Amino acid sequence: MSTHAHRSAVPHDPSARPVTGRPAARRPKAVAGALAAACALVLAATGCAATTPTAATEPAAPAAARSSAAPRSAAPAVPEPAVLADAEVNVGEGATVGVGMPISVTFPRPVPRSERAAVEHWLGVGTRPAVAGAWSWVKDRNLLDGQRVDYRPPAYWKPGTRVTLRVGGHAVRHFSIGRSLTATVDVRTHTMTVTEDGRPDTRIPVTAGRPGLDTWNGTMVVMDKQPKVYMDSRTVGLGDAYHGYYAWAVHTTASGTYVHQNPNANTYAGRANVTHGCVGLATDGTAERFYRRVIPGDVIRVTGSKDTVEAGNGYGDWNLTWSEWLAHSAGRHGDAGR
Secondary structure: OOOOOOOOOOOOOOEEEEEEOOOOEEEEOOOEEOOOOOOOOOOEEEOEEEEEEEEEEOOOOOOOOOOOOOOOOOOOOOOOOHHHHHHHEEOOOOEEOOOOOEEEEEEEOOHHHHHHHHHHHHEEEEOOOOOOOOEEEOOOOOOOOOOOOEEOOOOOOOOOOEEEEOOOEEEEEEEEOOOOEEEEOOOOOOOOEEEOEEEEEEEEEEEEEEEOOOOOOEEOOOOOOEEEEEEHHHOOOOOOOOEEEEEEEEOOOOOOOEEEOOOOOHOOOOOOOOOOOOOEEEEOOHHHHHOOOOOOOEEEEOOOOOEEEEOOOOHHHHHHOHHHHHHHHHHHOOOOOO
């Protein structure tokens, strides 16, 4: 797409999976209206906004919680909150996800502060090998306060970690952490460096958000990806700047940021930032190769830009320090023997 990113409202990531089934950017660039497994977006803040995908979305599937070798079998002493029966989890049963994916549990209505500790108590997470972590209540961009609680460890998950999540007496999820992949976008040098399992192996020329429509700064996590997304600048208040299908779209924020193929990158990648907030890749196969390489849960870091993406704008959880993360937890912290 020529470029995009602005602010509009977007429903919580439709890749969220209810406990009985389904899984859970800076100035949006286009609008994701019917991302089959990921977002019916009318995006805002940075990035793109997609309205309708033309192929099945590849949904996000996240990682572990609370820590330990296995969830405890004995029921907690406190009564199980009724809200857990209608919870949704952004985890696909049997999924393999990247090292940055938090567990995210959302609810159809806000959980009162007086009930949040009990909710955390009934969200059991077991990991092999044992990993310490904590739940934290996140204000989701598209939900009310108290409708989302996420789990993450102090640092990214270790590749190969196996996770079991229990949502009260209603659901169990098993999933695992794959290889480690981080893509770092430096908007000042117009490059993206891909590091896999600790080894930088690819340097890709990119074009990011132009001044005034800057790409979000900070750490984002791949929410989902689609081979083709319809993007329309009118949905984000940019008139007729762009509209049409854009290929190889890797979704990184609820407000509409993508890393995707952009014809403008053929001229400007590696030289200048000209998009409306998304990260543009050339049409010579560069965008497709990156798309095929990443999976939900992989980490996208942007440096040299301006405003830092918020925790609830997609999976911006890693932009909080560990002490900040624990400050929003209602229960005990970092218990590693659960």
